[in-house]
Amino acid sequence: MTHDHDLVLRPTAAQTEAALNPPPGRNGGDLVVESLAGLGATTVFGLPGQHALGMFDALRRSDLRYIGLRVENNAGFAADAYGRVTGEAAPLLLSTGPGALTSLAALHEARAASAPVLAISSQVPTAGLGGGRHGYLHELPDQAASFRGVVKSVHTVRTQSQIPSAIAEAWTSALTVPHGPVWVEIPQDVLLAETQIPVVTGGDTFPEELPPRPELTAVAADLLSRAERPAIVAGGGVVRADAAKKLRQLAERLQAPVVTTFGGKGAFPWTHPLSLQSWLEDRHTTDFLEDADVLLVVGSGLGELSSNYHTFKPRGRVIQIEADLGKLESNHPALGIHADARLALQALLETVGERTDPSAPERVRAVLDKVRDRIAAQELTLEQDVLAAVRAALPPGAPSFWDMTILAYWAWSAFDAKAPNTMHSAQGAGGLGYGFPAALGAAVADPTHPVLAVSGDGGALYSVAELATARQYDLNVTWLIVDDGGYGILREYMTDAFGAPTATELTRPDYVALAESFGVPGVRTSPQTLAADLAKALAAPGPSVVVLPAVLRMFAPTHLG
DSSP states (O other): OOOGGGOOOOOOHHHHHHHHSOOTTOBHHHHHHHHHHHHTOOEEEEOOOGGGHHHHHHHTTSOOEEEEOSSHHHHHHHHHHHHHHHOSOEEEEEOTTHHHHHTHHHHHHHHHHTOOEEEEEEESOGGGOSSOOOOOTTOOSOTTHHHHTTSSEEEEOOSGGGHHHHHHHHHHHHHSSSOOOEEEEEEHHHHHSBOOSOOOOOOOOOOOOOOOOHHHHHHHHHHHHHOSSEEEEEOHHHHHTTOHHHHHHHHHHHTOOEEEOSTTTTSSOTTSTTBOTTOOSSHHHHHHHHHOSEEEEESOOOOTGGGTTTTOOOOSEEEEEESOGGGTTSSSOOEEEESOHHHHHHHHHHHOOOOOOTHHHHHHHHHHHHHHHHHHTTOOHHHHHHHHHHHHHSOTTOOEEEOSSHHHHHHHHHOOOOSTTSEEESTTTOOTTOHHHHHHHHHHHOTTSOEEEEEEHHHHTTTTTHHHHHHHTTOOEEEEEEEOSBOHHHHHHHHHHHSSOOSOBOOOOOHHHHHHHTTOOEEEOOTTTHHHHHHHHHHSSSOEEEEEEOOOOOOOOSSOO
16 A cells, blocks of 8 residues: 655656756755755845855856845845745845844845745854854854844755755745745855865755644634624735635625724725725724624734824724734734635635625714725825826735835825735834835836835935946836935834934935935935836836935824823
């Protein structure tokens, strides 16, 4: 009797010949790039460094496309966006010590946003490992320790034979829900040494699915079917699981209003009669969600931003579907279902009863009217007009990447993403400098759409070096820089808290002239001409910069009183 686990795939004659007679001149770096290609990678991001040269030399002998950025942190942001757009693990090649450590902020964002990034770093030579102070260039007592609290998993290599399995294991980890960044490190001498190990020809990995426990979905379906005022919070997990259609089916069957978190933008149609849009930083929305007798939270941990800064206090029963076990019931008691959003929504669709509630759309309209009235009373016409101009200029299917800047904070609540997986920001970890390099990664992933990056002038200064990258690879990214002379949101925070700002004002370059010095066309616009200038830039092939001198204000918060 033959069992499946007894079956062994036999190599073909060609594979046997290639294994017995590997081509000469290969090193440990070739095992890295061959492993990546075998797993299905087509593109890698990164920066070369002395200890990592074995990997970069091997790229020359591979079919992998290399996209080199100018700063490791920006390379990490580009890989993050590539992973978000494609759903694939994005390889990020780095060198030891300073090069590796410079990527930490980007990997932090990838972890917070569940973006699959496969970071592969060199290490000092094997003789220098173990924490001794040997004086090698870039030496750290324990390089991996700097990453263990940031990434999903750490994989160390000490010999060439370990490389294919370590990379396959890391790849699987990155793509197992919840997705996230992983870390592999390989000593310099292992990368440089000639190898007789056969060419890596396979590497299929199968990330495990995360289905819901059926007894839990049965209880959830019963609660939702019998609810009088059900509501749904849809988070980034819905977008990452490609579950927007299932979410809409469930909401319509239950007649349950839906609010999307800032990471879940586009998970539910903006103008749908049941759409509460994304006004989570608003007391009217918070009150509505608190009044739900059954609240279904899908793909969100109800963290600081999604809970109106932890002022949200649900009075009804909460059902939380979350792939990250650490986020399950981390903020509110709930019927916790540890599962991929798509699989859990499918299970609910198979068991939930149909509700009729003609009042649901009316209650949604009432909340949105209150939100609009609150914003209108604050005389923020400029901000609303600027955001409307961006939406008018951006084609419906084009992705946008937003830095931590006032216009992005408006967009979290007020921007119609039009479709899932098209609007991304750095709100996971909240670091500056994300928008432009991330947009470059998205343009590499899908060159068929123009890509928009949005930064303030402060955040833009983190990324100006990547104008060279945009030009070198002719990437179809338009960068909108809102120039208000400093760190605008910090200026507001400090003025409100202390009566005056400190350390928020910046000397900055002429961004149009700076862009043109890189060979990137630039234009200075105004709120009145923004829509036309931005549309023209987005329609033109290749990179471009649009600078909007404007001081924008945030709408008043509702969580402080």
